Amino acid sequence: MSETTATSKELLARPVLKSAISKAARRLMPMLVILYVVSFLDRTNVGFAEAALGADKGVSAAAFALGAGIFFIGYALFEIPSNLLLKKVGAKIWLARIAITWGIVSACFAFVQGETSFVILRFLLGVTEAGLFPGVIMYLAEWFPNKVRVQMFAIFYLAQPFSQMIGNPLSGWLINIGDQVPGLRGWQVMFFVEGLLAVLAGIAAFFFLINGPAKAKFLNSEEKYALKEVMALEDTIKDETGPRGILAAMRNGRVWYFTVIYFCLQVAVYGVTFFLPQQVSSLTGQKVGLAVGLLIAVPWFFGIFSCYFIGKAADTVAKRRKFGTVLFISTGLCIFGSAWAGTNHQPVLGMIFITLAVCSFLAVGPVVWSYPTAFLAGSAAAAGIGLINSLGNLGGFVAPILRTAVNEATQSPTGSMGVYALGVLPFVAAAMMFATRRFKNKADDLLD
Template sequence: MSSATSNVLLDSPVLKSAISKASRRLMPMLVILYVVAFLDRTNVGFAEAALEADKGITAGAYALGAGIFFIGYAIFEIPSNLMLKKVGAKIWLARIAITWGIVSACFAFVQGETSFILLRFLLGVTEAGLFPGVIMFLAEWFPNKVRVKMFAIFYLAQPFSQMIGSPLSGWLINIGDQVPGVHGWQVMFFIEGMLAVLAGIACFFFLINGPENAKFLTAEEKLALKNVMAQEDTVKEETGPSGVLAAMRNGRVWYFTIIYFCLQVAVYGVTFYLPQQVSQLTGKEVGIEVGLLSALPWLFGLFACYFVGRAANTVARRRNFGTALFLSTGICIFGSAWAGVNGLPALGIMFICLAVCSFLSIGPIAWSYPTAFLTGTAAAAGIGLINSLGNLGGFVAPILRTEVNDFFNSATDSAGVYALGVLPFLAAILMYGTKRFRNSADALLDK
């Protein structure tokens, strides 16, 4: 297919109609799925004190259980992606949600440290493949030109989950404490786990494996979408790695793994400690006021993620936005620590809001790069590798923050926060360096 033909296809009303219909049909289900995933991944924080009081789970065992989630997640990420490629996203994403929901509900029956740690590991195992599976699914449905926008819509689940997750979990605990014979934390785990099971069942009915199986598209719309996606796949096959081993040896895959790792260190380094940092800045105990202030960055992040996703629709814009946003993330993390040390709570919260807006907006841009040159089993392996190793940033971030604070004897936690702000600057350099990776697929994106 010629370059001129591709330009006509990308601008054709038929293709635009197909993309619009696909977005309305698929994106709400994917966002709901990821919202529930974040609820079940983070709700353990609300049960920490209760698990220690009711089941004797020590702080050390809790920390191990919280972190071991990422180990199970990393080990089974690539195998899960390969299975998704084999059986289709519709069945596999439904399976992921149903099994992780069952495991999450089983936390209601924790008896001690061993069962708690085992269930946290199993939660990581069963959820493995969800995020990269959705990334692969979107790469099969939406052309590169609009893919960052779709990734951004999917990413809206993160701030939305953070905004509604805390009040929902707290409400379920309060309601559960009024039920005779059970604890509130048991009710929270069980109900939020069952929400994932219901979301998994819904996936089976709402998701569709590829445009060719979509009854909501006309024959013309199917053909237009299939032609564009086929052209992009041809370019990927000609210029990208072929097969699992080639993808895992590919230098660009490892390059973006480092970028994603730096991003996740910043993300989890901020989010794991956001209520505590807001509490330190304001001098107030963690409660409803701190909770509302902690939700504020995610509210701003919703809008930033969406609008940046819409604007980053060319190669140059993605590179420039990504570089600037990484720089902004590092500067704002530094700024929040500086404001805390100097007793400037309003300025500190403003810096935190800007940091969250920045790193939330980077995610969709970062994922547009590997999906532009990976296809088939190479995509399953490469995207799985980037996500699994990158997510280990969630394991490293709290350790890095704690160790640096201990080394510098930082009572205000500022040294640890400064340490988290270093890696985004490295990522900014690497993001700007992506200009070296320009390939034939970029010609389609820039039209």
């Protein structure tokens, strides 16, 4: 055992460090989860308005698919610049700015007049939200040692199921009551109210977030020192073994490797999420509204447990590789199963497969992010994490277009062929995750 490894493990075992990590998690994680809850809600609530936008404003299925996906073009273009600015001005200001501006754009969806304004606003939503997710990933990598980082990522990822559990019934409820507001439609009320929630979350973030352990008044001097010491040691290892600087990170083969994995994951996530209200409506025969919103909450409820417990268990390199491989395979199989259930009119089986797919792709996300944050630091982290998230999230652009194109090409009456197409890429990611056993990283010694 090397001197560096022994020292690192001794630091991680110290009670004062455990106390610092616990306090940091209690202070920071709730606010970060709230930010992601609102962001995930504002980027996916469009699924509740699909039929209404078509009926009220003439937004065709093709224009809806383009608008649903073009969000990720704006997101990708401004992701790395946003991350670099966050590194310069600090998370406290920048994450608050992101939430406030995307909330304003989200509220403006209440005033959509047709296909053009819908697509433009979806693009602007991506531009304004760019940097939130990778910024938080980078922020957590500055606060929490690699040994517990997947657990923190998993807690952050809990925002997705919470968003869907709370947000889907909320969206359905707002649509129902909004139809009773004179001069407005339910979907307009939904967009406006949920956009304002993001503005309020951004204002709160400015007061709750802290730019690094050194400025944390909730830590005593010993806790600050212990946390800064272990994080500095990990950064030293990253500097020794990982790319240095922005250009080096963007040329790094491992960065591109995990970009492909993350792209495959996002195709599955958004291929399911964007069309979930319509898929559940088709399975159950219920009109999109409160009842469908409550049913959609079920998969995300179970996703909370899979995300949290797998994140907590994945504390070694071998476990992360094993969990990642199995969860990607499970995602693909369950997406196939949900398509089969839809074709064969099996609503109960369909809901079971959807639930298992959600549990799988939620839990695998934190595992994927544990790899790049183990070898990227400083400006290389800002660029590398931004690149992985921006290009990986183009899967969200490809997913609805791929699903619609396959359904039209095959003339699938139930839309199942498009779902089958989405289920292929998780198997590619599973093979790539399994192959990470060939990667050797000095920081991995801190986990085993």
